[in-house]
Amino acid sequence: MGRAAHCSAFAVVKGQGLPRRRQCNHVSRRDRTGERPAGGLRQLPRWDSLHHELFQSHMAAKTAGMPSQLPDSEQNQKKDNTRSLTMSGHVGFESLPDQLVNRSIQQGFCFNILCVGETGIGKSTLIDTLFNTNFEDHESSHFYPHVRLKAQTYELQESNVRLKLTIVNTVGFGDQINKEESYQPIVDYIDAQFEAYLQEELKIKRSLFNYHDSRIHVCLYFISPTGHSLKTLDLLTMKSLDSKVNIIPVIAKADAISKTELQKFKIKLMSELVSNGVQIYQFPTDDETIAKINASMNGHLPFAVVGSMDEVKVGNKMVKARQYPWGIVQVENENHCDFVKLREMLLCTNMEDLRDQTHTRHYELYRRCKLEELGFTDVGPEHEPLSLQETYEAKRHEFYGERQRKEEEMKQTFVQRVKEKEAMLKEAERELQAKFEHLKRVHQEERMKLEEKRRLLEEEIIAFSKKKATSEIHQNQPFMVPGSSLRKDKDRKKEPGYRFELLCFDVRACETSDGRTDTEEGRRAPRPRGGLGSVWRRSQGL
Amino acid sequence: MDPLRQPPSPCSPRPSSPRTQSCEMLGYVGIEAVLDQLKIKAMKMGFEFNIMVVGQSGLGKSTMVNTLFKSKMWKSTLPGLGVPTPKTLQLQSVTHVIEEKGVKLKLTVTDTPGFGDQINNDKCWDPILGYINEQYERYLQEEILITRQRHIPDTRVHCCVYFVPPTGHCLRPLDIEFLQRLCQTVNVVPVIARADSLTIEEREAFRRRIQHNLRTHCIEVYPQKCFDEDINDRILNSKIRQERIPFAVVGADREHLVNGRCVLGRKTKWGIIEVENMAHCEFPLLRDLLIRTHLQDLKDITHNIHYENYRVFRLNKSHVLPRGPGWVNLAPGPAPSPASPQATPRTMKVCRWTQDNSDDEC
Numbered sequence: 011m012g013r014a015a016h017c018s019a020f021a022v023v024k025g026q027g028l029p030r031r032r033q034c035n036h037v038s039r040r041d042r043t044g045e046r047p048a049g050g051l052r053q054l055p056r057w058d059s060l061h062h063e064l065f066q067s068h069m070a071a072k073t074a075g076m077p078s079q080l081p082d083s084e085q086n087q088k089k090d091n092t093r094s095l096t097m098s099g100h101v102g103f104e105s106l107p108d109q110l111v112n113r114s115i116q117q118g119f120c121f122n123i124l125c126v127g128e129t130g131i132g133k134s135t136l137i138d139t140l141f142n143t144n145f146e147d148h149e150s151s152h153f154y155p156h157v158r159l160k161a162q163t164y165e166l167q168e169s170n171v172r173l174k175l176t177i178v179n180t181v182g183f184g185d186q187i188n189k190e191e192s193y194q195p196i197v198d199y200i201d202a203q204f205e206a207y208l209q210e211e212l213k214i215k216r217s218l219f220n221y222h223d224s225r226i227h228v229c230l231y232f233i234s235p236t237g238h239s240l241k242t243l244d245l246l247t248m249k250s251l252d253s254k255v256n257i258i259p260v261i262a263k264a265d266a267i268s269k270t271e272l273q274k275f276k277i278k279l280m281s282e283l284v285s286n287g288v289q290i291y292q293f294p295t296d297d298e299t300i301a302k303i304n305a306s307m308n309g310h311l312p313f314a315v316v317g318s319m320d321e322v323k324v325g326n327k328m329v330k331a332r333q334y335p336w337g338i339v340q341v342e343n344e345n346h347c348d349f350v351k352l353r354e355m356l357l358c359t360n361m362e363d364l365r366d367q368t369h370t371r372h373y374e375l376y377r378r379c380k381l382e383e384l385g386f387t388d389v390g391p392e393h394e395p396l397s398l399q400e401t402y403e404a405k406r407h408e409f410y411g412e413r414q415r416k417e418e419e420m421k422q423t424f425v426q427r428v429k430e431k432e433a434m435l436k437e438a439e440r441e442l443q444a445k446f447e448h449l450k451r452v453h454q455e456e457r458m459k460l461e462e463k464r465r466l467l468e469e470e471i472i473a474f475s476k477k478k479a480t481s482e483i484h485q486n487q488p489f490m491v492p493g494s495s496l497r498k499d500k501d502r503k504k505e506p507g508y509r510f511e512l513l514c515f516d517v518r519a520c521e522t523s524d525g526r527t528d529t530e531e532g533r534r535a536p537r538p539r540g541g542l543g544s545v546w547r548r549s550q551g552l
Numbered sequence: 553m554d555p556l557r558q559p560p561s562p563c564s565p566r567p568s569s570p571r572t573q574s575c576e577m578l579g580y581v582g583i584e585a586v587l588d589q590l591k592i593k594a595m596k597m598g599f600e601f602n603i604m605v606v607g608q609s610g611l612g613k614s615t616m617v618n619t620l621f622k623s624k625m626w627k628s629t630l631p632g633l634g635v636p637t638p639k640t641l642q643l644q645s646v647t648h649v650i651e652e653k654g655v656k657l658k659l660t661v662t663d664t665p666g667f668g669d670q671i672n673n674d675k676c677w678d679p680i681l682g683y684i685n686e687q688y689e690r691y692l693q694e695e696i697l698i699t700r701q702r703h704i705p706d707t708r709v710h711c712c713v714y715f716v717p718p719t720g721h722c723l724r725p726l727d728i729e730f731l732q733r734l735c736q737t738v739n740v741v742p743v744i745a746r747a748d749s750l751t752i753e754e755r756e757a758f759r760r761r762i763q764h765n766l767r768t769h770c771i772e773v774y775p776q777k778c779f780d781e782d783i784n785d786r787i788l789n790s791k792i793r794q795e796r797i798p799f800a801v802v803g804a805d806r807e808h809l810v811n812g813r814c815v816l817g818r819k820t821k822w823g824i825i826e827v828e829n830m831a832h833c834e835f836p837l838l839r840d841l842l843i844r845t846h847l848q849d850l851k852d853i854t855h856n857i858h859y860e861n862y863r864v865f866r867l868n869k870s871h872v873l874p875r876g877p878g879w880v881n882l883a884p885g886p887a888p889s890p891a892s893p894q895a896t897p898r899t900m901k902v903c904r905w906t907q908d909n910s911d912d913e914c
Contacts, residue, residue, distance in 0.1 A: 057788065057837075057845040097650055099622040099816075102844045104653040106599050107591045109848035114590055119583075142579045165574045171584040214867045219856050297592055358582040362589035370702050381698050 118172040120223045121361060122203075124159075124255065125177065126196060126247065127232025128184035131262045136230075136317035137177055139330065139341060140353055141166065144319060145177070154182030157195045161224075176224065184243060193247040200226050200254050204376040225373060227364045228291070228356065229255045232262040233279065233312065237271050240282050248288045254372055256291035256364055258356070259283070264314030264347050265332060265339045272314055279312055293355060294363050307355050313348035316341055598649075598656035600706045601847060602687075604738075605661065606680065606730070607715025608668045611745040615803035616713075617661050619816060619827060620839055621650065624805070625661055641666040641679045662709065668726055677730045684709050684738055688862040708859060710850045711774070711842060712738050715745040716798060720758050723765040731771045737858060739774040739850050741842070742766075747800035747833050748818065748825050755800045762798055773797060775846070779853060792841070799841075802833040 125133040129152050138145055145164065161178040178199070183192055203225045210221055231248060233240065248257055259279070261267070267275060283290060290311065293304035318341050322331040330341040341349050356364075385405060605613040617625045625646060647660045662683070667676060687708045694704045712734060716727060723731075734740050742762070747755060766773060775789040804818045804827045816827045827835050842850070 057792070057840055097622045097652070101620075101622050101650070101652060102839070103599075103650075103657050103847065104655045105844050106655055106657065106847060107594045109845070110594050111587050111590055113848055113852065115587070119586060140581070141575075141577060142581050143575045143577045145575065163573075166577055166581075166583065167574075168577060168581060168583045171587065173583050173586075214864050216860070297596060299592060353582065358585040359589065361583075361586045362593055366593070374700060378698050 115170055115172075117219070118174060119361075120174045120176075121365070122176040122178065122224060122226050122228075124180075124196070124200070124226045124229040125232065126180050126183060126229060126251075127262060128234060129182065131232045131234055132317050133179060133230075133232055133262075135319065136232075136260075136262070136315060138319050139317040139349065140356070141175065150179075150181050152182075152185050154185060156186070157182045157192050159195060159199045174222070178226065189243050192243060193250050196247065197250055197254065200251070201376070204254075204373055205380075207373065208377055208380060225368055226255050227361075227368045229257045231257055231259045233259055235261055235263050235266045235275075235314075237267055237275050239278050245282070245286055245288070248283070248290075249286065252289045253375065256367055256372075257288075258291050258352075259312035260352065261312050261314040263316065265316050265334075267314070276310075276312060276314070291364070291367070293360055300359055304355075304359065307351060310348060310351060313352045313355075315349045315352055316347040317349070595654055595656075597703065598658060599847075600658045600660075601851070602660040602662070602707060602709050602711075603842070604664070604680075604684075604709045604712045605715065606664045606667055606712060606734075607745060608717060609665060611715040611717055612803045613663060613713075613715055613745075615805055616715075616743075616745075616801065617663075618805045619803045619835065620842070621648075621659065623648070623650065641676055643679065643683050660707065673726055676726075677733055681733060681737060685862065688859055689866070691859065692863055692866065706851075708854055709738050710847075710854045712740045713842075714740055714742045716742055716762065718744055718746050718749050718758070720750060720754050722758075722761045728765065728769055728771070731766070731773070732769060735771050735773060737862070739776075739853055739858075741774050741838070742798040743838060744798050744800040746802065748802045748820075750800065759798065759800070763794070774850070774853075776853070779857070796834065796837060799834040799838045801835045801838055802827055803835070 123137070125137065127133050129150055134145065143166070145162070158181045159178055160181050161176055163174060163176045166173045166175055180196060186192065207221070207223065207225055210216055210218065229251060231244070231251075233244060248259070251257060261272075261275070261279075264272065293308050295301040295305050295308075316332060316339055318330050318332045318339075320330065320332070321328040322333050322338055324331065324338060324340060329343075332339045332341075340346050344350055603617075605617060607613050614625070625648065641664060643662055643664055645660055645662045647658065649656060649658050651657070664680060667680070670676070691704060691706065691708055694701065714727075714731065714734070716723065731740060731742065744750070744755065744758065744762075750758060765771075772778070775792055777789070777793070802818065802825055804816050804825070806816070806819070807814045808817050808819050808824050810817070810824055810826060815824075815829075818825045818827075826832050830836055
């Protein structure tokens with residue numbers, strides 16, 4: 011549609027003024043059940059239709075356009091400190107509200123309802139009945155361990171009004187054995203919607219006109235028809251919700267209470283709510299056109315409702331009703347229940363006000379609390395007005411300074427640790443070095459010892475071989491007896507032929523303290539050197 | 553237009569998420585009564601409209617404003633009465649509340665005497681741009697307060713009517729410079745002033761040439777092409793754009809008797825020029841555009857596009873708002889347009905803070 015409205019419903023007729031606006035008539039609408047009210051909205055004139063002769067290239071000498079009216083004199087209005095002006099003719103900005111409305115029509119409307127109540131109390135049925143449609147929801151189970159919120163969005167259209175309706179249902183409310191945490195999920199959900207809007211509003215590049223507003227505009231609280239008083243859970247939940255959302259309490263399944271009991275029940279409920287300080291939504295009474303009806307409705311709160319989508323034949327019409335053996339409870343009969351009042355108040359009269367209150371009161375409160383939590387204030391310590399900008403800058407400096415400090419600290423600790431580690435490593439290195447030295451020395455000593463031993467051994471070998479040489483010489487000369495016995499001895503000794511050869515000599519043998527030659531020893535008997543590795547081989551023959 | 557802000561335009565329908573279902577209602581519910589509620593609320597609150605007229609002296613700006621709103625907004629200055637031309641450009645604002653059939657309108661008209669009157673007109677648009685940006689700044693400051701008012705007073709300029717002198721040739725360099733700068737910040741409606749000095753053929757030729765000039769220099773006047781939402785709008789607006797912009801208007805605030813009727817007009821020796829006669833001048837078209845059909849649209853575009861652009865530019869420069877999880881991290885903001893607020897002395901405070909920040913960053 012845009013800036014142009016449909017031209018067909020409107021025609022400029024010369025000589026007549028602009029058509030009159032449709033009157034807002036609540037009483038007549040109630041009687042109609044299936045028809046739309048007669049007489050559409052006053053359509054906005056299109057710019058080119060105001061001068062359609064011009065654009066049909068119809069050059070006429072007669073005057074086209076709006077006929078100049080006789081000068082009207084308007085009343086002088088005193089308004090604050092701006093001057094008011096009398097106009098000497100018709101200017102035409104009375105179409106401003108229509109321009110506004112057209113824009114809203116084009117954008118579409120958005121309405122979000124939260125239904126809080128126990129499982130099975132009739133929330134879904136009531137919503138179905140309210141909007142006269144079946145939203146296709148099945149019964150929910152009673153056995154959920156926690157309260158959850160389920161949101162569903164529907165697009166409805168009536169004549170040229172498009173409504174995006176979101177129904178949020180509490181699933182599992184009041185079913186648990188321990189109900190302490192029942193209302194917290196609801197509060198969290200509402201806060202989350204406010205938070206999302208706040209974030210969008212604080213963005214640099216934002217698109218608020220395109221934003222799908224999911225803030226809850228009204229909360230229908232379903233009270234079960236015990237006839238006595240409010241349950242504690244109800245009281246607690248309503249108390250925690252009343253500063254965040256508009257609450258409208260309704261008595262569900264009102265066909266379970268008789269009329270007299272109902273009156274007493276309502277009075278009891280309202281007095282309990284008032285005495286506990288629960289602020290429920292009051293229908294606004296500041297505008298004259300709806301003040302009267304709103305005031306009277308305020309006296310009927312909470313509404314006792316019955317919901318049903320089943321149709322029953324009453325008289326010669328099919329009406330929505332519930333059929334019992336003892337009678338038929340008609341939903342839209344004012345004598346039977348307050349359903350019509352609820353629909354009237356909720357949709358026809360106060361939808362815009364509910365949205366307005368949500369935005370200007372509840373949302374602003376949330377926003378203020380949230381920003382104050384973050385540390386922003388409007389007034390500085392000397393009570394001069396402090397802009398958000400200055401506060402933010404101050405905070406930024408503060409945080410920046412703190413960050414610097416923390417960085418310094420961390421650097422210090424890091425450097426210290428590094429130093430410590432270095433020292434440790436140096437220490438270890440030194441130790442290692444010392445050990446190495448020590449071991450080297452030990453090794454050196456060992457070597458020297460062994461060298462010594464070897465030298466000795468070699469000397470002995472030389473001595474022995476010398477001795478052997480001399481003894482052989484001696485044997486060769488006297489030859490006979492003295493030597494033979496010796497020789498025989500030798501031979502005899504040699505005959506079985508044990509000759510022990512030193513195969514290897516182990517350095518490890520530290521007990522070579524006696525220093526005697528092993529060969530001599532070995533000839534007599536093999537004597538292992540304590541198992542320290544000397545390997546002796548017995549060999550035959552010489 | 554600003555490359556940051558692209559269509560969809562301000563009034564497009566909200567997108568439907570994939571989870572929304574369309575439901576049939578079986579009977580009448582009464583949702584459309586919300587329109588009445590809207591109207592009642594609007595009437596109670598009243599409307600605001602701020603208009604600025606820019607042009608050289610003697611082009612009939614004050615008279616035009618008086619004619620538009622059929623009241624004595626200003627005393628139109630008659631030539632030769634010893635009123636000295638102001639040495640510098642000074643902006644004068646006057647506010648009135650007018651009511652018609654229950655609808656209250658708070659109208660603010662800003663005049664710019666001295667525009668283009670000096671010998672050296674260099675940068676004569678700076679005070680005007682400064683004023684416009686100052687109004688945006690005021691609104692922004694109100695908007696980011698913690699405790700906000702219920703209804704933030706709207707002083708932003710919704711429409712700027714630019715008076716083109718009826719030379720009959722084409723747009724002058726001063727006009728082109730001014731229009732180029734202003735079209736990025738505010739809705740501009742150019743009009744040919746004192747059109748009674750041009751014949752009908754001359755008017756048409758002048759209009760064509762002006763349109764050609766506007767196209768050549770890429771000046772987007774209101775209604776802007778990039779904000780057309782649907783086909784109806786496009787048809788309507790192209791009619792306005794191609795055939796009628798700029799409107800050739802004549803202003804008059806005296807009444808004369810013509811054929812037994814009292815009409816607003818200018819009396820000359822060769823006839824009476826009737827202001828509201830479409831054959832004589834296009835004043836009714838201008839009036840209808842501004843007031844009867846497109847007023848809300850002007851306000852919407854100012855609020856949703858121009859103001860948002862200003863806000864983005866401003867916040868990028870000074871990092872005012874806290875960062876939340878939805879923070880959009882933009883690269884260091886766009887090169888400031890010639891209409892940067894730092895140029896004017898009015899926004900000194902802004903200057904100081906942005907200076908500090910730039911020091912901080914580097």
